[in-house]
Amino acid sequence: MHPSIQKKKFRLAEGVVSRRDSQGNVLALYNPFNDSLLELNSSAGEIVRFLTGEYSVEEIVTRLSNEYETDVSEIEQDVSDLIRRLIELEPSSRKKTVS
16 A cells, blocks of 8 residues: 555545445445446445544554454555545545545
């Protein structure tokens, strides 16, 4: 993961709607501004829980690595890939990061 992204905090764009299962797990994200739907696997759904603008990428990776017995570099890659994908789906006029 590029060091410049580790301290950044991200949140879902305003208006993005999540589809959840009966346990509250995020299954998909819908962006009505560009009519895009992103279906998520369970790992991505877990990452989305932390995309509130409160946690840095580094904090998300730490929390997930404490919660699951998975290699930190794998979690870093998953978080980075999902954030990159979400940014690509968002219209350029609406892209946001916190701090």
